[in-house]
Amino acid sequence: MKNYTAITLIAGSLFSGCLMAQESLVLNGHNLTVTDAWAVASQGKHVRIDPAAMERMKKSNQLLMLAAEQGVPVYGLTVGVGLNKDKSLFDAHGKLSPEVMEASKAFNRNALRAHGAGVGPDMPVDMVRLAMVIRLNTMLTGATGAQPYVAELYEKFLNQGITPVVPSRGSVGEADITLASHIGDAMMGEWRVIVNDKVIPAAEALNKAGITPLDPIGKDALSILSTNAISTAYSAKAIMNAQQIIDITPLVFAMSLEGLNGNISPVLPQNIAVRPFPGLADSAKDIRDTLSGSYLWEKNDTRPLQDPLSFRTTVFALNEAKRDLANAQQMLSIQMNSSDDNPAVILDASQEYADNSQVKQYYVQGKDIKGAIYPSANFEPLPLALAVEHLSLSLAHLSHNSVQRTLHLSDDHFTGLSRFLTAKDNAGHAFGAIQKPQVALHSEIVDLANPVSLDGQVMAGTIEDTFTNNLYASQRLQHIVDNIAVIYGLELLHSTQAIDLRKEIVPQLAQSKQTQALYQTYRKVVPFVDQDRIYTDDIKHSAEIVAGYRGQK
Known part of the structure; x- marks a missing residue:
């Protein structure tokens, strides 16, 4: 019979707000285990983003914005989401003007606000942290297209003990959009967080920690809210x-x-x-x-x-x-170490089926970067x-x-x-x-x-x-x-x-x-x-x- 570590099934969170001083867990998008994730969630283990993974995020964000510049329709960026997929948010025409950028920011802010619609008791702190480390890891695959600062905020929140208040119910299991959005709301400084077991305004926590609030743009909002990380944490x-x-x-x-x-x-x-x-x-x-x-x-x-x-x-x-x-x-393990994003931003995407015009339209080519942005069903858990x-x-x-x-x-x-x-x-x-x-x-x-x-x-x-x-x-x-x-x-x-x-x-x-x-x-x-x-x-x-x-x- 195996030796097994003690797992308290009926006890509450082990995380008390005092983060443990220990070696950081390096996240690269592909190596997260449940044991490591739980150490971050319940014991306050710090995380550190692998530089190569951060470079992937940077390039995928560049590819996404390049697509917008070239007038490529991108779900959640140049067109709306859900039933509004046929509604243009702005018309780039090959140029991201200040007006276009501001329109994108407004859409992102409103998306995070409008999707904050959970119900039920608040999630325990350790479960929110577990969801956050899972989402940070899947984000580091480089398939989200979010700006790198979004990943940095996940890292800062985890390491500094800032935990967004997140309701525990309200997901139908096709991405936890009405729950995970609260994390983005807190990153913008517009919601509530838990610090040292006390609920305080997110803006106050960010100010005390010296963290610049998120000014979401591009696919930031969708990358934060359209994830199965909440339900995956419970799994x-x-x-x-x-x-x-x-x-x-x-x-x-x-x-x-x-x-x-x-x-x-x-x-x-x-x-x-x-x-x-x-x-x-x-x-x-x-x-x-x-x-x-x-x-x-x-x-x-x-x-x-x-x-x-x-x-x-x-x-x-x-x-x-x-x-x-x-x-x-x-x-x-697959769910925790792969992207569940729609669209999928794929750097250096293969040319398979690219000779078909339907597929060819998804490809983006720049001076120093290339890839494709595919409409996907990767949110399906x-x-x-x-x-x-x-x-x-x-x-x-x-x-x-x-x-x-x-x-x-x-x-x-x-x-x-x-x-x-x-x-x-x-x-x-x-x-x-x-x-x-x-x-x-x-x-x-x-x-x-x-x-x-x-x-x-x-x-x-x-x-x-x-x-x-x-x-x-x-x-x-x-x-x-x-x-x-x-x-x-x-x-x-x-x-x-x-x-x-x-x-x-x-x-x-x-x-x-x-x-x-x-x-x-x-x-x-x-x-x-x-x-x-x-x-x-x-x-x-x-x-x-x-x-x-x-x-x-």
Whole structure:
């Protein structure tokens, strides 16, 4: 079983406004990991823009403005956005006059203002910072066309602890335009920000930090607001936390199998080889390794030939969750390290299909620069949204099996132990009532696992007729993860109790090295239930152990 770092699923932001003094993370548009991004978001790690990436931004901005000079129609620059794509903002005619430049600035300012239309509670500081470092990185691919100062502002905001106030709801998942725009509004000094845990006017924060407000022009506004960075941040946090749940699953399962006196036969390699689904052999090996040294490998005349399905089939549920996690991580990495801009500003674009007049019109040629500006659908995050939904569904299966395993551990018919795992001298309820929160949380998960990527309405004069709801899907995934931490915690409460009751019968009962380590960690926090007590704190501490346990081989 892997070692895993502690990830607090239920704690708030770790960022307190005091930025940590440590080596800066260098961003170049292509190398951002979730771990690094989270260090910036939650621990105040500084960022530094790679000079080569900044040069790409400079050149792509030059290419964009050259296109405007040459009268090339550019979405969001020389023509409007959405239904207004056929509306000219100004007529360049080969010259960017002061009047034309001012018209562009006015359009940019109004675009950032008009798209600031979020709802719901404000995002936590760490989540806004996570979104900002993701957007800064994707901007550094050089495909946005924004002026370099926009990237510099992201860098300054992150490093100086200036966090725009951003609502947490209101995105349909085709770029988070009504949410991300608040970041641009703050950069202009027209909104609110959080500094050292206090909400202050953005203009005041910029003035105190000595930062010149953004005077957006060209494609600056569109580059700031037309991004999936907000929803991607929620995807990243949820996927990161889902890994902790999946990594600890073999151990939680192994503890319950020991508590049940269960049969290891379903995970034997001979059995698994009969149906060689991708990854299944490795998942079964994870469980076998976790149980290495356990008494379950020794014949026991009281052990049933067949355990309940929730025990026998967990290896399949675990394997599918692992596969969905790997796919989600791959989609997330691509989303975090590539441009989701429309139009796409491509320096030195290939000449593929350029012999067709429809394609040729997108090319721009200058004295020292060339490329193309393509209308695109790169804002579409469907690959990530579907990966998030698939992961949600597979985690729901893990939740189901956990709840059923826990219910069976309370049943003396299956364990041969006392009903509801009642201690010898306890004349009370024991675990008779605490099944209910587990079942209730799983009922929530069943609902949360339903797909939402198809829910929506046609908007913007019917031109915007698709949606992914990736923000909502990702928030639902995080809710699922939080619930499973509690569900697994309740399972541990039962399995450790069952193991202790078995040790009363067989004092030398051998656990595996890994289950023994978790058992000892758990018992330091949650003691054996010898008499009825209030379980609320036990449940809370159990969930915290699931969320933060560091395994050992």
